[in-house]
């Protein structure tokens with residue numbers, strides 16, 4: 001247990017118990033509570049948003065010069081680094097990822113604040129070509145109160161990805177973390193305050209998405225929602241946004257295709273495909289969960305892949321050696337198990353995995369073995385629906401044209417991977433695949449300076465990149481008579 005006390009939440013700069021129900025955050029590796037808190041109530045939502053509007057109007061944050069806001073955000077990055085190990089351990093307890101992964105997420109959160117601090121102080125506004133006796137320019141203004149709604153799978157990184165650009169742009173931010181992983185958003189808000197972000201500029205409202213998230217989204221003072229989560233929830237938010245004429249960015253689900261061509265470096269591709277699907281227990285929007293392998297190398301590749309999957313160390317997230325931790329909740333593991341059973345009923349067979357591992361301290365946690373399903377075609381539900389767990393559907397392909405058709409045959413279009421030594425083929429396939437991100441001879445690499453987002457049911461808009469800051473600003477054209 002991190003603390004026996006009920007944890008306070010942050011409402012308009014005040015740290016206090018939420019007005020909602022008491023609930024526990026459980027450690028997925030053993031099902032035991034690690035923190036108890038009172039969720040936000042609808043009154044807390046109202047107070048937080050009114051307070052954010054007040055802070056936006058009066059705290060002076062929006063009026064600071066960009067390099068002044070940047071100085072505070074650089075301090076946030078430094079404070080995250082100063083507290084990195086403590087944050088990584090808390091995030092491990094909150095969502096059960098192996099410590100090696102939570103350390104990387106904390107480092108990424110620090111890098112995100114640093115990047116948007118730099119973006120903020122180097123942003124240029126443009127003078128546009130004049131068509132008369134005037135000077136025209138285009139400038140950007142902060143929006144006011146914006147909301148960040150985040151999922152449970154990479155909390156600190158998702159929250160930093162929204163908070164950093166929203167603050168850099170001068171806004172007040174209301175954060176709604178996933179109910180099961182509330183800790184990192186609260187930690188980030190404390191760090192931001194410590195670094196000099198004015199009180200009230202950030203509120204953190206843990207609680208049920210259908211109540212608290214919904215109320216935030218519908219609130220008339222909220223001028224943008226940046227959402228990361230499931231496609232169903234994203235569509236619901238998009239409907240509300242349409243009514244309010246509110247811009248949204250939606251980072252949603254995926255069922256990403258990984259393609260291994262016959263000339264691929266096999267060692268490299270096996271390692272990359274394993275990492276692409278089984279890191280984070282497959283609980284990753286960009287998990288490479290549909291695998292297409294050229295038929296001439298299919299048998300050899302699958303043998304190597306199954307050996308690799310069996311050799312992954314699944315267990316205690318606190319151990320430096322662990323490669324895969326538990327799933328997030330008992331309920332989510334049951335959903336993954338139902339998908340594996342569906343795969344079998346659709347004519348597939350389990351090449352490896354498909355069970356709960358026992359012993360070595362894993363009996364009371366929500367562990368599941370890395371699983372590879374074969375014998376399914378791309379049209380099956382198992383190959384089409386997002387499982388969000390350590391389950392790979394492997395399929396052979398015969399030629400490049402059919403490969404591209406199958407890779408693109410999905411409602412999702414978030415990411416894809418191509419493994420080949422032939423630069424021209426990899427380029428051709430990479431350009432033909434419809435996806436927000438394509439990795440060639442690598443997978444799941446991330447850079448905050450590179451835009452990220454999905455096509456089709458995988459989302460709307462882009463996060464990261466220098467342009468990421470403009471999501472949180474409105475554009476204004478100014479004409480100056482001469």
Ligand code: NAD
Nearest residue numbers: 150151152177178209210213214229230233251252253285
């Ligand atoms: P989810 O949609 O259930 O929840 C995400 C967030 O939305 C949570 O904070 C939740 O409380 C809130 N929410 C739920 N209902 C809401 C409503 N009616 N109104 C407003 N907010 C609401 O998703 P999840 O199970 O937490 O996360 C898993 C999903 O997230 C997967 O589909 C995964 O692919 C996706 N994801 C996408 C990305 C990306 O960048 N594209 C990254 C990580 C996760």
